Amino acid sequence: MPQITYIDSDGNKHQVELPLGATIMEGAVQNDIKGIIAECGGSCMCATCHCYIAEDYLDKLPEMEEEEDEMLEGAVAPRTERSRLGCQVRISNALDGLVVEIPQEQ
Amino acid sequence: MLLPPLFPNIPPNSIPMKKNVIIIGAGHAGIQAAASLREEGFEGSICIFSEDADFPYQKPPLSKGYLDGSQQKNSIMFRSETWYENNQVELKLGELVEKVDVPQKTVHATSGEYAFDFLVFATGAYNRELPIPIKGTDQPLYLRTMKDADYLKQALDQEDVQDILVIGGGFIGLEIAAYAAKSGKKVTVVEYQPRLMQRVLPPMLSEHFAAKHQAYGVDLRMGVGVQDLTQDSKWLASLSTGETVTADQVIVGIGVLPSQVLAQEAGIRCSNGIEVNEYCETSAAGIYAIGDCALHPNPFAKGQMVRLESVQNAVDQAKAIASTICGKPTSYHQVPWFWTHQYNLKLQMAGLSEGYDQLLVRGDVEGDKFSVFYFKNNQLIAVDSINKPADHLQARKWIQASYTPDLEKLADDSIKLNEC
Numbered sequence: 089m090p091q092i093t094y095i096d097s098d099g100n101k102h103q104v105e106l107p108l109g110a111t112i113m114e115g116a117v118q119n120d121i122k123g124i125i126a127e128c129g130g131s132c133m134c135a136t137c138h139c140y141i142a143e144d145y146l147d148k149l150p151e152m153e154e155e156e157d158e159m160l161e162g163a164v165a166p167r168t169e170r171s172r173l174g175c176q177v178r179i180s181n182a183l184d185g186l187v188v189e190i191p192q193e194q
Numbered sequence: 195m196l197l198p199p200l201f202p203n204i205p206p207n208s209i210p211m212k213k214n215v216i217i218i219g220a221g222h223a224g225i226q227a228a229a230s231l232r233e234e235g236f237e238g239s240i241c242i243f244s245e246d247a248d249f250p251y252q253k254p255p256l257s258k259g260y261l262d263g264s265q266q267k268n269s270i271m272f273r274s275e276t277w278y279e280n281n282q283v284e285l286k287l288g289e290l291v292e293k294v295d296v297p298q299k300t301v302h303a304t305s306g307e308y309a310f311d312f313l314v315f316a317t318g319a320y321n322r323e324l325p326i327p328i329k330g331t332d333q334p335l336y337l338r339t340m341k342d343a344d345y346l347k348q349a350l351d352q353e354d355v356q357d358i359l360v361i362g363g364g365f366i367g368l369e370i371a372a373y374a375a376k377s378g379k380k381v382t383v384v385e386y387q388p389r390l391m392q393r394v395l396p397p398m399l400s401e402h403f404a405a406k407h408q409a410y411g412v413d414l415r416m417g418v419g420v421q422d423l424t425q426d427s428k429w430l431a432s433l434s435t436g437e438t439v440t441a442d443q444v445i446v447g448i449g450v451l452p453s454q455v456l457a458q459e460a461g462i463r464c465s466n467g468i469e470v471n472e473y474c475e476t477s478a479a480g481i482y483a484i485g486d487c488a489l490h491p492n493p494f495a496k497g498q499m500v501r502l503e504s505v506q507n508a509v510d511q512a513k514a515i516a517s518t519i520c521g522k523p524t525s526y527h528q529v530p531w532f533w534t535h536q537y538n539l540k541l542q543m544a545g546l547s548e549g550y551d552q553l554l555v556r557g558d559v560e561g562d563k564f565s566v567f568y569f570k571n572n573q574l575i576a577v578d579s580i581n582k583p584a585d586h587l588q589a590r591k592w593i594q595a596s597y598t599p600d601l602e603k604l605a606d607d608s609i610k611l612n613e614c
């Protein structure tokens with residue numbers, strides 16, 4: 089199973105293994121990572137699963153749909169080129185070793 | 195060994211609260227109340243009773259991702275088991291609260307009697323049952339819990355189940371109809387009102403959704419009632435028009451009623467829901483009601499008493515009472531919002547459109563990408579967006595701030611929304 093490191097909203101690191109196909113948001117909720125709220129349960133409707141992806145993995149991510157792009161514009165923490173919605177990124181083998189940072193605000 | 199502080203979020207010089215909170219119900223409202231209490235630094239005990247024995251989960255995916263198989267059980271739970279342990283939130287799953295004694299400040303549950311300082315009704319709502327004669331060995335299907343969803347999915351995914359009758363053209367009935375139609379089933383929807391989702395949508399949006407369902411082969415019968423249901427080798431439904439519909443499965447989604455009997459029997463004031471003030475406090479001091487069960491004065495309905503059945507309402511009311519219990523009286527005043535998915539249509543609603551006197555459409559209606567803006571007395575009161583999440587988020591900000599955009603600019607698609 090791919091290994092993912094979350095840096096939670098307090099700056100603490102958590103290394104976890106996630107099953108293929110799980111989303112970054114689900115992995116955070118199941119592993120009790122502080123800072124991901126996921127109010128809409130992964131429907132790309134709330135932008136409270138905003139996270140920052142480590143630079144070197146950006147090109148390995150599934151492409152962003154227009155919907156996610158628009159929702160990110162409304163996220164509370166500043167949007168950067170590393171911004172994604174955790175519920176829209178599924179874990180693949182290519183993401184083994186990924187580091188995901190959770191913003192302080194959702 | 196130095197142990198980490200139990201609740202690291204407590205500001206250093208706040209006075210920790212050491213009282214007992216009992217929460218009845220482990221849906222969005224109950225779980226958020228527990229989480230927000232801890233975030234606010236509440237140090238007393240928190241115990242949640244849930245009649246539902248399943249580990250606490252979110253309901254919206256039950257008619258969406260969970261039904262179509264894209265989301266699994268563990269991807270729709272609110273929190274992990276360790277979260278409850280680490281935050282000392284006690285879960286009593288599969289335990290019904292049978293009685294609340296207001297003067298004694300106790301609840302009676304299956305396993306005994308428990309004392310509280312604060313009590314939170316987060317009891318939600320239950321499905322309205324079809325008020326017609328039903329003859330058969332089986333019952334029509336309803337959807338509210340994970341168990342219902344498991345049963346429904348298993349029933350719908352059977353190959354010999356081809357003809358589906360959905361009674362009720364509201365959100366849940368239509369999401370199920372969309373799933374069945376996409377899976378290649380022959381679906382009939384019978385709706386008593388003259389159009390779909392009439393209670394909350396204007397005619398143009400009802401029609402937009404109706405056209406989409408019809409494009410997927412759904413047979414819509416509007417303004418029609420079902421008079422009785424008989425099960426033989428198939429279900430047979432007789433309609434108010436004199437026609438009949440046959441089906442392998444019948445699914446009913448005709449709305450919900452607030453779970454308020456417990457409160458009522460405890461002498462707490464109830465009507466269409468447990469009545470609360472702007473702090474979500476009931477007629478009994480220290481006892482709150484939040485979420486689907488709470489009849490509350492809503493600032494976005496001009497202070498009228500309303501009951502909202504949405505994640506937003508449950509979550510934001512929970513946050514408000516958590517602050518209040520922690521000594522910072524906080525009234526509930528968040529913009530209502532809601533969403534539904536049917537086929538490629540993702541509808542997001544912000545504000546309450548009831549009573550609008552003017553409406554403006556912006557965007558590409560044929561391309562399923564547009565928003566409807568509602569005004570009352572020249573003030574923006576609500577926005578419904580189809581596949582326009584940016585409009586929805588902008589609308590939430592505007593309505594929360596009581597801002598009304600310039601109508602002429604709004605009508606001009608070439609002007610960006612945030613410049614209106």
Ligand SMILES: Cc1cc2nc3c(=O)[nH]c(=O)nc-3n(C[C@H](O)[C@H](O)[C@H](O)COP(=O)(O)OP(=O)(O)OC[C@H]3O[C@@H](n4cnc5c(N)ncnc54)[C@H](O)[C@@H]3O)c2cc1C
Pocket residue numbers: 218219220221222223224243244245246252253254255256257289290291292316317318319337338339366453456484485486487502503504505506508531532533534535
């Ligand atoms: C299929 C479905 C799809 C939905 N889709 C959406 C959507 O897309 N967007 C949206 O915003 N909302 C949606 N909703 C509505 C949303 O799920 C509810 O508004 C929300 O769950 C309300 O939360 P709640 O905590 O108030 O109540 P509930 O989630 O109903 O939880 C109340 C809980 O209290 C328990 N309980 C009641 N009485 C007792 C008792 N005496 N003792 C112990 N336990 C008790 C019940 O077992 C229940 O689990 C949907 C609902 C359903 C069913």
Ligand code: FES
Pocket residue numbers: 113125126127128129130131132133134135136137173174175176
């Ligand atoms: S969980 Fe709501 S947008 Fe990701």
